[in-house]
Amino acid sequence: MNVHRSCKSYDWESVPVLMYKEDGTHFKDITRRILFDGTTGIDAQLRYFEIQPGGYSTLESHEHVHQVLIIRGSGRALVGDSIIELKKLDCVEIKPQTWHQFQAGSEEPFGFLCLVAVDRDKPHRPTEADLVKLCSDDRIANFIRL
Amino acid sequence: MNVHRSCKSYDWESVPVLMYKEDGTHFKDITRRILFDGTTGIDAQLRYFEIQPGGYSTLESHEHVHQVLIIRGSGRALVGDSIIELKKLDCVEIKPQTWHQFQAGSEEPFGFLCLVAVDRDKPHRPTEADLVKLCSDDRIANFIRL
Numbered sequence: 001m002n003v004h005r006s007c008k009s010y011d012w013e014s015v016p017v018l019m020y021k022e023d024g025t026h027f028k029d030i031t032r033r034i035l036f037d038g039t040t041g042i043d044a045q046l047r048y049f050e051i052q053p054g055g056y057s058t059l060e061s062h063e064h065v066h067q068v069l070i071i072r073g074s075g076r077a078l079v080g081d082s083i084i085e086l087k088k089l090d091c092v093e094i095k096p097q098t099w100h101q102f103q104a105g106s107e108e109p110f111g112f113l114c115l116v117a118v119d120r121d122k123p124h125r126p127t128e129a130d131l132v133k134l135c136s137d138d139r140i141a142n143f144i145r146l
Numbered sequence: 147m148n149v150h151r152s153c154k155s156y157d158w159e160s161v162p163v164l165m166y167k168e169d170g171t172h173f174k175d176i177t178r179r180i181l182f183d184g185t186t187g188i189d190a191q192l193r194y195f196e197i198q199p200g201g202y203s204t205l206e207s208h209e210h211v212h213q214v215l216i217i218r219g220s221g222r223a224l225v226g227d228s229i230i231e232l233k234k235l236d237c238v239e240i241k242p243q244t245w246h247q248f249q250a251g252s253e254e255p256f257g258f259l260c261l262v263a264v265d266r267d268k269p270h271r272p273t274e275a276d277l278v279k280l281c282s283d284d285r286i287a288n289f290i291r292l
Contacts, residue, residue, distance in 0.1 A: 001225045001228060001238065001239060001240065001241060001244065002237075002238070002239040003230065003236065003238045003239075004236065004237035004238075005236055006233070006234065006236050006237075009235075010235065012235070012237065015237075035213075035215065035237055036213040036237070036239070036261055040211040040213065040239060040241075041210065041242075041263060042190050042210075042211055042213060043189050043190065044189065044190035046192075046215070046261055064187065064188075065187050065188055067181075067182040067186065067192065069181065069192070071217065084149065088152065089155075089158070090149065090150065090151055090152050091148075091149065091152075091158065091161075091181055091182070092148070092150075093148040093149075095186075115182060115188060115261070116188065117188045117189065
């Protein structure tokens with residue numbers, strides 16, 4: 001049996017806080033924790049991402065699916081061409097090749113579980129042409145952070 | 147994009163509340179919801195189980211692994227020969243062929259996420275011989291509900 005005790009709010013003993021990504025300036029104030037690592041006969045990883053107020057994840061797309069469950073605070077996300085409000089316990093599925101970006105609100109951390117397959121492709125960021133297309137929609141242009 | 151909005155505390159639009167198991171008297175006051183169903187290229191299901199005060203899951207064992215994250219209330223579990231207290235956000239891994247049973251406390255619902263592989267074996271319940279062995283430990287004998 002492995003037990004990861006939650007030692008304080010949304011932190012766990014023996015679960016390190018990781019950088020969201022190795023490098024880049026296309027995200028802000030976001031951390032990553034791997035709660036279940038996909039090595040136990042379940043070919044999926046459950047990660048916990050937490051975005052501080054004002055922060056955001058990378059605007060990106062990929063073939064693999066994200067299954068997301070909000071467990072802390074609230075925020076917003078671009079998913080495809082929709083901008084959605086997300087609050088605690090909402091579930092959202094990010095389908096393949098769908099532009100997406102998560103953003104925290106201004107007041108509290110925004111935390112969510114994200115389930116992915118262990119075997120998955122790398123995300124890609126929008127090209128200039130993708131950005132022109134995305135930004136032809138004013139709502140999206142005003143939402144995204146690069 | 148599929149969104150399951152949480153419509154009230156620990157309940158979701160378009161996520162039906164299911165019976166824990168089809169039949170049996172070896173569990174009490176427990177429901178099951180399938181949040182992510184394993185049909186989207188991720189070969190794992192994320193279920194939400196909720197046990198009402200005084201209720202319990204089946205005492206059982208199986209080859210497949212359970213990865214559990216508590217998201218509501220607190221309770222206790224038998225895992226192997228350990229009886230552990232579990233509170234919100236604790237994570238516990240149930241390894242293959244490990245006897246386990248979850249029990250709610252007396253005051254509040256006890257809710258947890260349980261991640262499993264889509265392709266998994268059926269649980270089995272203890273034989274008379276298994277029970278004799280389990281109950282040779284007084285702590286376990288006093289804990290388990292059949």
